[in-house]
Amino acid sequence: MGDLDLSFFDWALVQNFLLKGLVFSVELTIVAMIGGIFFGTLLALMRLSSHKWLQVPAALYVNTMRSVPLVMVILWFFLLIPFLTGKPLGAEWSAVITFTAFEAAYYSEIMRAGIQSVARGQVYAGFALGLDYSQTMRLIVLPQAFRNMLPVLLTQTIILFQDTSLVYAIGAYDLLRGFTNAGRNFNRPVESFLLATLVYFVICFSLSMLVKRLQKKIAIVR
Template sequence: MDINFSSIVPSLPFILQGIWVTLQIVAISLLIGFAWGIVLALLKISRIKPLMFLADAYTSIFRGTPLVLQLLIIYFGLPQLLGFPIEPYPAAVAAFSLNSAAYISEIIRAGINAIDKGQTEAAMALGVPYTKMMKDIILPQAFKNILPALMNEFITLTKESAIVTVIGVQDIMRRAYQVGADTYNYFAPLIFAGIIYYILVMLLTLLGKGVERRMKRSD
C-alpha cells in the first residue's frame, strides 16, 4: 500500500483554504446560536407555561436527533416544502445555529439558576425592571460561570462542522476528500485534515483558558 504524503504537497494550500470556510460557519453559527440560546433560556425560566413548554420541546427535539439529520432536512427537505433550493452554506449555518442554540440555552439556564436568588429578589424589591436586571445583574454573572461550558460547545461545534461535507460545502474535510479522490491517496489528506482540526481545537482551548483567567483576575 502506497501512503505517500509528498503527493499531496501541491494540494496543501487548497486544503488550508478550507480553514476560513470552517471558521466562518462555526463563528456565525455560534453567534446566532448564542443569541437564540439566550432567548430560549429566558423562556425556560419564565412563568408563562406555554412558552416554557415550547422552549423545552425545541431543546428536546434538537438535542434528541442527530445534527446530520437536521442538516439534511434543511438542505434536502425544506426546498421541497418551500419550492426553492437552499444553498449549502446557509443550510449549514442554519442547522448549526438551531442545534447549538438548544445546547447553549441549557448552559445559560444552568448559569442563571446558579446565581443566588437573593440578588433577583433584591433587584425586584428595588424596582429594577426585569430586562435591566437580567442584562446588568444576572446574565453578566452567569456568563462568568458558564464560560468553560460555552468554550466546550465552541470546540464541539468546530469538530462537528466537518459533516457539512455531505452537502458539498468546501470546508477542510471536503477539500481533503477531493484531494484524496484526485491523487488516489485518501490517507494522507485526511490525516492532514485531522491535524488541522486538532490544532484548531488546541488553539480554541488555549483561548478559552486565557479568557477564563482574565475574567477571574477582573473579579
C-alpha cells in the same frame, strides 16, 4: 500501498483546496456560535419564565433537538428549507441555518444552568432598585450568567467546530471536504486524511488549552 508521500502538499494546494474550506468552517462556527448563543439565551429565558405557554414550546424544542443525531437534523433542514421557501438553498446556507438552530438547543442548556447559578438575591436587588424584569435580566443576571459559563460556552464552540465536518452529508465545502477533494485530486487519500487529522487536532487542542487558561483566570477573579 507504498510509503507516505507528502510532496503533493504545497502552497498551491492550500490555496486551491484548503483555504476555501477552512474559511467556511470558521465562518460557520462563528455564525452558529453567535446565533446559537443569542437564540439559546432566549430559549433559556423562555424555559425559566413563569408562563406555561413560553416554557412548554421551548422545552419541547430543546429536548427534540437534543435527542436527534446532528446528521439527521442536517438532512431534515436540507430537505425542508427548499420545501418551505419554495426555492433551493445552497448546502452552505442550509448548513448555517441548521447549525444555528441545532446549537441554540445546546447553548440554551448551558445558559439555563448559568442563569440558575446566579444568586437569587441578585434578582431581588435588581427589583429593589426599581428595575423591571427585562432590565434586571439584561443588566444584572445575564452578564453574570454569561461570565460564569464562558468556559463551558467556549468548550461547546470547540465541539461545534468539530461537528461542522458533518456538513459532509449534504456536500457543503468545508475544511474536511477540502482535504478529501485534494486527496482525490492527487490520488493521495491516505496522506490527505492524515494531514486533516493533524490540522483539526492542532486547532482543537490549542483552543481547548486556551479555554483551560481562561478558566483558571476567571476562577481566580471570582
